[in-house]
Amino acid sequence: MKTKLRILLWLCLLLVSCTPKASEQTLTIMTHDSFAVSEDVVKAFETQNNVGLVFLKSGDTGTMLNRAVLTKDSPQADILYGVDNTFLSRAIEEGIFEPYKSPLLASVGDDFKENLAGMVTPISFGDVCINYDKHFFSSRSLAVPQTLDDLLKPEYGESTSEVPLLVVENPATSSPGLAFLLATVAEYGEDGYLEFWQGLKDNGVVVVNDWDTAYYTNFSASSGKGLQPMVVSYATSPAAEVIYASTPLTESPTASIIGENTCFRQIEYSGILKGTKNLELAQKFIDFMLDVQFQEDIPLQMFMYPVNNNASLPTEFEKYAQAASDPAVLDSTLISEKRDQWINEWTEVMLH
Amino acid sequence: MDQRVDRGDAALNWLARWETRFKDSGAALWIFPLLLLLAFFFVPMGSILSIMFSRTDPIDLGQIWRPLGFTIWQAGLSTVLTLAAGLPAAYVFSRFTFPGKGFMRTFTMLPFILPTVVTAAGFNALLGPRGWINLALMEIMGTSFPPIDFLNTFTAILVAHVFYNIAIVIRVVGSAWTQLDPRLEQSAQVLGASSSRTFREITLPLLKRPILVSALLVFLFDFTSFGVVLMLGGPNFSTIEVSIYTQALSLLNLRMAGLLTLLQLGCTIGITVLFSKASSNQAVPLFPRLQGEGTHAPKTWVQKGAILCVVLFLFLLQVLPLGALAARSVTRLEADRGQRGESQTGLTLDFYRELFVNRQQSYFYVPPVQALLNSLFYAGVTTIISTAAGTLLAYAFVRKPRVRHWLDPLVMLPFGASAVTLGLGFIVTFNRPPIEVGSFPFLIPIAHSLIAMPFVMRTVQPALGSIPDSLRQSAAVLGASPRQVWWNVELQIIRRALLAGAIFAFTISLGEFGATSFISSPRNPTLPVAIYRYLSQPGAMNYGQAMAMATILIIVCGISIWLLEKLQGEKHANA
Numbered sequence: 001m002k003t004k005l006r007i008l009l010w011l012c013l014l015l016v017s018c019t020p021k022a023s024e025q026t027l028t029i030m031t032h033d034s035f036a037v038s039e040d041v042v043k044a045f046e047t048q049n050n051v052g053l054v055f056l057k058s059g060d061t062g063t064m065l066n067r068a069v070l071t072k073d074s075p076q077a078d079i080l081y082g083v084d085n086t087f088l089s090r091a092i093e094e095g096i097f098e099p100y101k102s103p104l105l106a107s108v109g110d111d112f113k114e115n116l117a118g119m120v121t122p123i124s125f126g127d128v129c130i131n132y133d134k135h136f137f138s139s140r141s142l143a144v145p146q147t148l149d150d151l152l153k154p155e156y157g158e159s160t161s162e163v164p165l166l167v168v169e170n171p172a173t174s175s176p177g178l179a180f181l182l183a184t185v186a187e188y189g190e191d192g193y194l195e196f197w198q199g200l201k202d203n204g205v206v207v208v209n210d211w212d213t214a215y216y217t218n219f220s221a222s223s224g225k226g227l228q229p230m231v232v233s234y235a236t237s238p239a240a241e242v243i244y245a246s247t248p249l250t251e252s253p254t255a256s257i258i259g260e261n262t263c264f265r266q267i268e269y270s271g272i273l274k275g276t277k278n279l280e281l282a283q284k285f286i287d288f289m290l291d292v293q294f295q296e297d298i299p300l301q302m303f304m305y306p307v308n309n310n311a312s313l314p315t316e317f318e319k320y321a322q323a324a325s326d327p328a329v330l331d332s333t334l335i336s337e338k339r340d341q342w343i344n345e346w347t348e349v350m351l352h
Numbered sequence: 353m354d355q356r357v358d359r360g361d362a363a364l365n366w367l368a369r370w371e372t373r374f375k376d377s378g379a380a381l382w383i384f385p386l387l388l389l390l391a392f393f394f395v396p397m398g399s400i401l402s403i404m405f406s407r408t409d410p411i412d413l414g415q416i417w418r419p420l421g422f423t424i425w426q427a428g429l430s431t432v433l434t435l436a437a438g439l440p441a442a443y444v445f446s447r448f449t450f451p452g453k454g455f456m457r458t459f460t461m462l463p464f465i466l467p468t469v470v471t472a473a474g475f476n477a478l479l480g481p482r483g484w485i486n487l488a489l490m491e492i493m494g495t496s497f498p499p500i501d502f503l504n505t506f507t508a509i510l511v512a513h514v515f516y517n518i519a520i521v522i523r524v525v526g527s528a529w530t531q532l533d534p535r536l537e538q539s540a541q542v543l544g545a546s547s548s549r550t551f552r553e554i555t556l557p558l559l560k561r562p563i564l565v566s567a568l569l570v571f572l573f574d575f576t577s578f579g580v581v582l583m584l585g586g587p588n589f590s591t592i593e594v595s596i597y598t599q600a601l602s603l604l605n606l607r608m609a610g611l612l613t614l615l616q617l618g619c620t621i622g623i624t625v626l627f628s629k630a631s632s633n634q635a636v637p638l639f640p641r642l643q644g645e646g647t648h649a650p651k652t653w654v655q656k657g658a659i660l661c662v663v664l665f666l667f668l669l670q671v672l673p674l675g676a677l678a679a680r681s682v683t684r685l686e687a688d689r690g691q692r693g694e695s696q697t698g699l700t701l702d703f704y705r706e707l708f709v710n711r712q713q714s715y716f717y718v719p720p721v722q723a724l725l726n727s728l729f730y731a732g733v734t735t736i737i738s739t740a741a742g743t744l745l746a747y748a749f750v751r752k753p754r755v756r757h758w759l760d761p762l763v764m765l766p767f768g769a770s771a772v773t774l775g776l777g778f779i780v781t782f783n784r785p786p787i788e789v790g791s792f793p794f795l796i797p798i799a800h801s802l803i804a805m806p807f808v809m810r811t812v813q814p815a816l817g818s819i820p821d822s823l824r825q826s827a828a829v830l831g832a833s834p835r836q837v838w839w840n841v842e843l844q845i846i847r848r849a850l851l852a853g854a855i856f857a858f859t860i861s862l863g864e865f866g867a868t869s870f871i872s873s874p875r876n877p878t879l880p881v882a883i884y885r886y887l888s889q890p891g892a893m894n895y896g897q898a899m900a901m902a903t904i905l906i907i908v909c910g911i912s913i914w915l916l917e918k919l920q921g922e923k924h925a926n927a
Contacts, residue, residue: 058870209583213583244894343603
């Protein structure tokens, strides 16, 4: 018995001694799974400030925000990066942020600075747009639809083409799906958007739960070679198709429909989490994220656009990605107030 | 210091007094698994649920019934289909020897490790609108429209559930079937019973318990199904688990998510108790047989036909989708990809080569070998923890049936726990050193063990229960120490079941994605997490690399299982 106890004690000791010792100063950034950054950009900040950066990734934007909200009494990170304008007001209401206004906001366009409440800083943006299979439309000499209204025309309907030509994601489970729903609300208003969706349903549309399935299973121009020549994806996807091609391409097999209100602009924000013990350093990092080096790293790492006007775009982006000139805009306070209702109404029309 | 020693002695005395009580209750057997469960399941689950219910989000009871009804319906149907497909396979594997048996046995385990996103890609390559089967049918029938509409249907959910879980039936029932005393069936036939009557009145009753066990495990897996329903079933189908995901992470309605989680847990307890009741009056003591005693080469044409059917079925169900996946990992689609139908393809190893290149100099790039090692480390630790804990539990339940009554449903709870809720629970609970999400290396294998432990327990328990007391007693009478009895008698008998459990633990850990994605550290992802990363960006290279990584996962897992089985086989040959 005594020996057993001794062994047990030793094991406990071992366990305690295994715990990591407090190391150099660290700054922790909580973010979503799509966050990416170049190694040398991280190193640059680390050496400039003699600090170690730690990234906590937890799932999609919703999961990340939940994590921040659930742990707001004992925050697990100093900075939150990646909350977007569909979640922004909810995040601010939860009171998880420490106010901060970066001086570098001066070189950011006014469009990005609405509803910040002095709490968050815009870092990047991307447009959710319909991507289309160029070959499909050119081989059938079919004109590419230019507006949301066009999608309701019979030539893009199931009756003409045997299969639905468009695949969209479920807004309840997918963030581009939600963004596209918001684009239709912006275009047709709260009173008219359901009518559009009913028309789309009648004309033929495929709904799937997630972007992976939509893009890789249903979309005809992806490696999955599906049946639908149009998919709700990002305006930068055509550039990604070139950059991540299996054989070098000179032209993207896909392009985006970037007419008025056909795209929804997602803006991603970064904020300092309340309760941080490294306030000064956290502010420095926010500034760093807005500065040119980090901003110019964004496109090829995350396939989003920088918000800083001084940041230049990589050639692949200049050539193959199209930012929407007239994206759909909705007030983020309105979004957070109505998003559940819109999702539920959409579900009633499209799935029941 | 001296006072401490005194206190220590007092504590020891106190402990000694409790030792007898402790032994009577068999607590030595179940205390470790129970502590594991308390610390890593009940505490995180309790704290997240209390947070969820302390919020004021609106509750809409009307949104509960549809997913609940569908969840039960699809799980029931999937279980019946899995049993219908798995039992003939279990019979063939436990009764006959045939060429390629080892390969097929190993192969049936492989789907278990695959993250759904990869399985979806496999089924798409095979049955999708431009999958091989549809292309072939379009060629034959001369149509331009794919005749099979598989993805986003109820059928896809059912097929995927059978695809994933048939291994449970084959392994659990098969290992019991192999242990059956063939003399019982032989005597029945000598006494004039037809082979169908022998099966109905001798074999089936003897197999009732393992069949129920496998049915319970399959049902619970299907009951909490998430990825399959989400990705293969599409938006028209929603299980409770999918609703929890939507409520918690998309609508941010945590109270609703908490309610649904409780509902799912309640159902899990209910189902477990129901199954326990159904199988409790069983436990026919049997003299276990030598391994391989009951197996032989097929003699009649009927037997050969049965084997052929089973092998063909498993080939269609499992080998083809995985094969299609592997084929995609070495196939390059030419630049002109719009050409529908006539896909110009070329063979390439580019996707594998590219895995080793950090093309974008990403801070989060992980070489495939590192992801593989992470996965193998977690899987190894999971196997050790869950095999030890699961076996202890099996012993506790066989020796102390009273303990089983209250502990059994508790042990099964992690099975029915929402991965989303538990993941959030881990995040809330383990947020300071030494146990911190993202840095404590044992958190992931412990989370995996919560699911693997009941699995091991369920597979070992029937084998343990079948050991007649007289066998132990005679060994003891012949002078064997308790330790020798355990090593030479009991272990030899339960070894097969133990191995089956260990392999399940290993594969569960290798393939687990849901909880892992919450708690893995971004610079040390597991293989499934790394695969998912590639599939979240457009581009043929990303897709190809995901397929290549999945193929690596399949091959490594196949080799590991094959080695484990081989190890077991050789041990037997030496004995």
